[in-house]
Amino acid sequence: MVCAACVGPAPTTASYRGKAGHTAEDALSELETARLAVETAERGNMLHTSLEVLLSEAEDAYSSIQATFDSIQPPDSPEADRIRDRLDKILSAGSDGLAQLRIAARRGDAAEANSTSAGLGAVSQSLRDFSDDPRA
């Protein structure tokens, strides 16, 4: 169990690229979970307590994914540095958006939650593009 869960180093640029791609996929999953929950709530189809739980869990998982990626030592190559910078920017934008979503949902501010969710659509697209090709 421990072996399966641990994060190994990335000795080559290719393996770092692979880990970055996986990170983007996992982060995208959490971001889209939060957005789908907010969209469902907007249509009146979601219990408020469930929305809070879903958003809080998505935010926690997202933070954990981000922290795990940050803890990987990148190899000494310009491409690895570019990958790290690019993904870091996208992840930070997503992290801020998820925090805003959670705050808006807890305050019952549907308008703010909806506009933040719509704005996070661009971050989702960036994560999708990144996971398709981390080098681009």
Next chain:
Amino acid sequence: MKKIFAATLGILTAIGGFVDIGDLVTNALVGSRYGLSLAWATLGGIVGICLYAEMSGRVAAVTGRGTFDLVRERLGPRFGLANLIASFLVTILTFTAEIGGIALSIELVTSVNYLLWVPLVGLAVWLIIWRVKFSLLEDVFGLLGLTLIVYAVALWQLNPGWGDLLHQIAVPHKPHEEGLLPYFYYAIALFGAAMTPYEVFFFSSGGVEERWTKKDISTSRVNVFIGFPLGGLLSLCIAAVAALVLLPRNIQVDTLGGVSLPVAVAAGKIGLAVVILGFVAATFGAALETGLSCGYAVSQYFGWQWGKFVKPRNAARFHVVVLLSVVVAVGGVLTTIDPITITEYSVVFSAVALPLTYFPILVISNDPDYMGDKVNGRISNTLATLFLGVILVAATAAIPLMLLTKAGQ
């Protein structure tokens, strides 16, 4: 009329009791990642559990004895002990996952952190096992578990392309962007989730609790051959709604809230409320079954008085094992290891333990000294032997695949 009512109740509780936290999480997770392209593994698991549950029910009806008692006598104490250790460890891991599942379900309607519910859940599970009649707890939670039919309603509401879904089931394929090893890892997880060992020895021990005789074999068969496949159909519905709602948005299920989300999308607040009730019922029912199974396994092996058909003071050691199992399971969840992660590992370890659970049942159900004229028929034996081969392959491959794929990544 009474017999028809009993059979209907048996089928309904078998359907409602079939799905547990392992089925919920694994089917939603796989559906959100692979669509229905791994439905063959669930269907295979359903055929396997029907074959072996029928055998174990027949053994209980003919001998009136528990599985572990018979295994020790027929295959010797060493094999019996290996069987006990493997089955007990997997069952207590599953028990831990179910306790966590109940707490997570309650969190979805209260938004109070699940860890705060865990001690109360443990207390409730223990009190019910200790005080409530076996038939009552089996019927109530089995029937409440039927609320998970809301997944079938959600699937219908989503108005999918039925032809496409059937095509995905009938023509198994690996999505091109996915690796072969994770594909087979999740196939084994689905197989393990459908064939969880406790389901078989709970079913047979339940037969002894309810004092089945040879006359009840037909009722047991009806429950197994109608109830279990319909329960398995619910598992496929869970995977299907996840495939329709979550897969297109690149969402991979990693929480119980995520398992419920497609129902909210398709069936609204009422659907969501019903599905959460279904989660509580399914996980609570399975927690009672796994908790009792811990007690059954140990007590049957050591030859102690066991079961709820006698007063607790007459089966004190059985109840002590159950109580200790509750303490271990509650402690396991309170370590803060994610219950969904525990669930994911429990279904894979279930697959690893399957041969030790299922092989002895095949041996005993073929032994005329125990079974008289109720030994396996030729068809049953051929199918069960073929399945044992599949189980062996799955059990052998499970751990290497877990390590190679970093648990399905």
